[in-house]
Structures are given as structure tokens and as C-alpha cells.
Amino acid sequence: MKKIVVIGSGTMGLDIAQVFAKKSFDVVVRDISDEILKANEARLNKSLDKLVAKGKMDEAKKADILAHITFTTDLNQAADADLVIE
Numbered sequence: 001m002k003k004i005v006v007i008g009s010g011t012m013g014l015d016i017a018q019v020f021a022k023k024s025f026d027v028v029v030r031d032i033s034d035e036i037l038k039a040n041e042a043r044l045n046k047s048l049d050k051l052v053a054k055g056k057m058d059e060a061k062k063a064d065i066l067a068h069i070t071f072t073t074d075l076n077q078a079a080d081a082d083l084v085i086e
């Protein structure tokens with residue numbers, strides 16, 4: 001399985017994307033606007049920062065997780081996905 005697409009970047013979408021990215025899968029997260037994606041990307045960043053602050057994750061793992069997640073409004077990204085989670 002090479003490409004995973006998650007539809008929706010809210011509470012569930014971010015958590016699901018994070019679980020796959022943590023295991024080094026490439027995940028594309030799709031939402032309906034750039035504003036929402038920007039806000040939710042910042043939310044993910046903040047939640048990973050908290051894990052780093054608590055010593056549950058190091059900065060390198062945080063960077064690795066973020067590197068495996070791409071945010072987009074383009075639903076066509078789902079066309080060649082191996083798995084789509086809505």
C-alpha cells in the first residue's frame with residue numbers, strides 16, 4: 001500500500017493521518033478549503049509539539065510524521081490511491 005488519502009482534516013482525519021504517517025506511510029489529507037487545511041495543519045503541529053514536550057516523541061519523529069503528510073483541496077488525489085478513508 002503506497003498512497004493513502006484521508007477525506008477531511010478535522011479531529012478524525014488528523015488522527016487517522018497521524019497513525020499512518022507514524023508508520024511511514026504517505027498520506028494525503030483532503031479538505032474543502034485552504035483556510036481549513038492551514039488551520040488543521042497548525043492544529044496537528046501543535047498536538048505533535050505537545051507529544052514532544054511530554055517526551056513521548058522526539059523532534060526527528062515529529063518532522064518525519066509531518067514529511068509523510070500532504071494537505072490538499074484536490075479530490076483527484078484520491079483517484080490513484082490504494083486506500084481512501086472518509
Ligand SMILES: NC(=O)c1ccc[n+]([C@@H]2O[C@H](COP(=O)([O-])OP(=O)(O)OC[C@H]3O[C@@H](n4cnc5c(N)ncnc54)[C@H](O)[C@@H]3O)[C@@H](O)[C@H]2O)c1
Pocket residue numbers: 007008009010011012013030031032036
Ligand atoms: N470525532 C470523533 O470522536 C468521531 C468518532 C466517531 C465518528 N466520527 C465521525 O467522523 C466524521 C468526522 O468527524 P470529526 O470529528 O473529524 O469532524 P470535524 O468536524 O472535526 O472534521 C470534519 C472535516 O471534514 C471536512 N469536510 C467536510 N466536507 C468535506 C468534503 N466534501 N471533502 C473533504 N473534507 C470535508 C470539514 O471541513 C472538516 O475539516 C463524522 O462523520 C463523525 O460523525 C467522529
